[in-house]
Amino acid sequence: MWQIMQIHSCHIMRQRLLTSKTNVYFKNIVNNKPSNFIKRYVSEIKTSVDKQGNKSLLLLCSPWKLCTGVSLGICLRYLLYKGPVFCKAAQNTRTIQRRPNLYDDSSKFDWLKLFGYLRPHKWLLIAAVASALAVAFLNVYIPAMLGVIVNVLANMKNDLNTDFIEEIKLPAIELISLYIGQAAFTFFYIHLLSQVGERVASQMKQDLFESILRQDMAFFDQERTGELINRLTVDVQDFKSSFKQTISGGLRAMTQVVGSAVSLLVISPHLTGLTLICVPSVVIGGTFIGSLLRKLSREAQTQVEKATLVAEEAISNMKTVRAFAGEENEADMFSRECEIAAELSMELGLGIGLFQAGTNLFLNGMVLGTMFLGGHLMSTGQMTAGDVMAFLVNAQTVQRSVAQLSLLFGAVVKGLSAGGRVFEYINKTPTMDTSGGKIIKYHEFHGDIEFKDVTFAYPARPDAIVLKNFNLKIPAGKTVAIVGTSGNGKSTIVALLERFYDVNEGQVLIDGIDLREFDCKWLRGRALGLISQEPVLFATTVKENIRYAKPDASDAEVIQAAVTANAHEFVKSFPAGYDTLVGERGAALSGGQKQRIAIARAVLKNPPVIILDEATSALDSASEKVVQKALETAAKGRTVLVIAHRLSTVINADLIVVLNRGKIVEMGTHEQLKKLKGFYWNLIKQQDQDSDSSR
Ligand SMILES: Nc1ncnc2c1ncn2[C@@H]1O[C@H](COP(=O)(O)OP(=O)(O)O)[C@@H](O)[C@H]1O
Ligand SMILES: [Mg+2]
Numbered sequence: 001m002w003q004i005m006q007i008h009s010c011h012i013m014r015q016r017l018l019t020s021k022t023n024v025y026f027k028n029i030v031n032n033k034p035s036n037f038i039k040r041y042v043s044e045i046k047t048s049v050d051k052q053g054n055k056s057l058l059l060l061c062s063p064w065k066l067c068t069g070v071s072l073g074i075c076l077r078y079l080l081y082k083g084p085v086f087c088k089a090a091q092n093t094r095t096i097q098r099r100p101n102l103y104d105d106s107s108k109f110d111w112l113k114l115f116g117y118l119r120p121h122k123w124l125l126i127a128a129v130a131s132a133l134a135v136a137f138l139n140v141y142i143p144a145m146l147g148v149i150v151n152v153l154a155n156m157k158n159d160l161n162t163d164f165i166e167e168i169k170l171p172a173i174e175l176i177s178l179y180i181g182q183a184a185f186t187f188f189y190i191h192l193l194s195q196v197g198e199r200v201a202s203q204m205k206q207d208l209f210e211s212i213l214r215q216d217m218a219f220f221d222q223e224r225t226g227e228l229i230n231r232l233t234v235d236v237q238d239f240k241s242s243f244k245q246t247i248s249g250g251l252r253a254m255t256q257v258v259g260s261a262v263s264l265l266v267i268s269p270h271l272t273g274l275t276l277i278c279v280p281s282v283v284i285g286g287t288f289i290g291s292l293l294r295k296l297s298r299e300a301q302t303q304v305e306k307a308t309l310v311a312e313e314a315i316s317n318m319k320t321v322r323a324f325a326g327e328e329n330e331a332d333m334f335s336r337e338c339e340i341a342a343e344l345s346m347e348l349g350l351g352i353g354l355f356q357a358g359t360n361l362f363l364n365g366m367v368l369g370t371m372f373l374g375g376h377l378m379s380t381g382q383m384t385a386g387d388v389m390a391f392l393v394n395a396q397t398v399q400r401s402v403a404q405l406s407l408l409f410g411a412v413v414k415g416l417s418a419g420g421r422v423f424e425y426i427n428k429t430p431t432m433d434t435s436g437g438k439i440i441k442y443h444e445f446h447g448d449i450e451f452k453d454v455t456f457a458y459p460a461r462p463d464a465i466v467l468k469n470f471n472l473k474i475p476a477g478k479t480v481a482i483v484g485t486s487g488n489g490k491s492t493i494v495a496l497l498e499r500f501y502d503v504n505e506g507q508v509l510i511d512g513i514d515l516r517e518f519d520c521k522w523l524r525g526r527a528l529g530l531i532s533q534e535p536v537l538f539a540t541t542v543k544e545n546i547r548y549a550k551p552d553a554s555d556a557e558v559i560q561a562a563v564t565a566n567a568h569e570f571v572k573s574f575p576a577g578y579d580t581l582v583g584e585r586g587a588a589l590s591g592g593q594k595q596r597i598a599i600a601r602a603v604l605k606n607p608p609v610i611i612l613d614e615a616t617s618a619l620d621s622a623s624e625k626v627v628q629k630a631l632e633t634a635a636k637g638r639t640v641l642v643i644a645h646r647l648s649t650v651i652n653a654d655l656i657v658v659l660n661r662g663k664i665v666e667m668g669t670h671e672q673l674k675k676l677k678g679f680y681w682n683l684i685k686q687q688d689q690d691s692d693s694s695r
Pocket of ligand 1: 221458461466486487488490492493
């Protein structure tokens with residue numbers, strides 16, 4: 001049995017060394033889910049499928065845990081309690097969707113970009129660096145001054161006749177001015193550096209946000225809000241603080257190391273030899289451990305993000321959580337993710353701690369060694385007491401600086417991975433080409449819309465073709481309705497018309513011009529007005545929500561739009577009127593009220609084309625009638641595309657198109673289609689039955 005264990009643990013160690021990239025440490029042959037006990041000792045559990053299709057679980061465990069011998073414990077438990085220990089399934093869990101490039105390590109830190117950010121503040125930065133260097137030089141110089149004073153004091157003992165004040169005056173004044181200089185430069189570099197740091201961080205944040213806003217819809221289909229917010233806040237923050245620390249502490253420590261080493265060499269080459277032996281080993285060890293820690297740091301940050309995601313989702317969907325009494329579940333999930341995050345961070349702390357403790361021990365040993373050797377040299381008369389004193393203080397400066405560097409090292413590790421993640425998205429270019437800048441002048445705009453041989457699949461699901469060779473003409477000023485059961489691609493048509501996505505094949509034309517040639521801002525901001533099924537309002541006043549369509553609209557225009565949208569009456573009835581706050585996503589309003597404010601918003605835009613994507617389907621029939629009336633008023637004289645599955649809303653359309661699985665199966669007016677007794681007729685029948693049964 002011992003042999004089996006040995007084989008297992010060797011296997012573990014070797015795998016760690018050989019496959020550090022894939023993070024696979026420990027292959028578990030048992031096909032059951034491990035219990036929470038085991039989970040505590042492993043970082044992650046993955047299922048792997050080999051070529052024969054056999055599934056096996058992989059337990060991933062960190063090198064630090066391997067170091068602490070926990071792996072042996074796992075082996076032992078595995079061998080002793082093979083069955084029950086591994087058989088408990090994890091409870092209260094669900095797959096947490098993450099962004100697709102989660103473990104993509106290719107996002108390297110973009111140094112050029114960083115220099116680009118620093119360039120505008122180069123003078124500030126240079127001044128800060130110069131001040132930091134000055135502090136470092138002073139720190140190096142001060143021990144020499146101390147040595148001089150110690151020598152004066154030592155001489156005093158030998159020669160009692162000298163005037164103490166006279167002797168000590170000059171060196172003391174010099175030392176005081178050095179101290180004052182050091183204080184002044186310390187103030188300068190901290191002040192200047194915080195200016196550079198804050199400005200760069202703020203610019204990075206702005207650029208990141210702008211870059212996120214620029215991305216394709218496909219990007220948002222796959223990204224999670226929590227993760228994006230994390231990049232915008234935590235990552236930028238981490239990067240900033242690490243940047244500041246590196247410049248201030250790192251630069252100072254480095255200069256101090258170099259400077260002190262030089263003075264050491266001047267004071268005593270013998271003693272310095274001892275010091276120098278230690279430095280390279282620290283550097284080599286540091287580089288090696290650094291690469292491990294950086295990876296761990298990335299993992300920890302990713303995990304922190306995951307915890308945020310769980311919380312963010314639960315908080316923003318509080319009604320759903322309540323309705324399913326899911327609070328406990330959510331709390332459990334959150335604490336689990338938090339614990340894993342804490343554990344990873346603790347591992348990181350363990351690694352950094354081990355590294356620093358080791359360095360410190362090393363360096364302290366070095367100081368001790370110096371003391372012995374220094375004492376020896378002093379006893380043989382090769383060094384004065386002042387020299388030994390200066391040497392010791394210098395050696396301690398080196399020791400402290402190197403210790404500081406090793407401490408900084410943690411910050412650098414964190415900053416590089418945080419910065420890498422920020423730059424990754426700042427540098428991300430949207431795949432959709434939005435360079436076309438065509439605009440049709442308002443009075444030349446007709447509003448003819450045509451879908452020509454359009455084939456489309458969502459980028460997130462390229463294999464599922466939603467529309468195939470889809471053709472549809474919507475003449476200017478007419479109302480065309482698209483009906484069909486859910487999931488048939490109706491909203492997809494809207495998304496293509498708004499150019500949220502580009503078609504794979506074919507064209508979408510407005511007034512005979514391909515959508516891709518238009519200026520997107522004009523297209524979405526001026527030409528098209530979209531009112532969707534679940535309009536989302538911003539957490540601000542009613543007035544500002546309506547004004548969102550046209551930021552420079554006057555109050556009178558806003559009110560006029562609200563009147564057209566049949567919203568004026570109920571808004572007036574609120575105590576605060578148009579200044580009523582609507583709550584997050586408009587939660588403080590009823591569905592019908594929200595919908596009418598959304599209509600007012602679209603009306604204010606005054607677009608030649610109005611698109612209604614099931615705009616009334618979430619409403620009861622009483623509010624539907626009110627909203628329907630509002631829509632009819634708003635739609636007068638415009639090209640209208642109505643999407644509906646409730647047929648009562650489309651009876652008056654000039655043309656009704658029935659969509660089935662992304663294809664048009666019937667086309668005509670209400671009367672014509674009814675006579676066909678096909679899909680449309682079936683839809684009517686179905687809805688009649690539904691409304692009969694609900695009566
Ligand atoms: N963002 C998306 N990413 C991938 N697939 C999507 C996306 N949105 C919709 N789909 C899929 O496209 C199909 C058509 O959806 P949709 O146009 O919303 O239907 P409808 O509006 O007719 O109910 C559905 O099968 C749906 O699963
Ligand atoms: Mg839809």
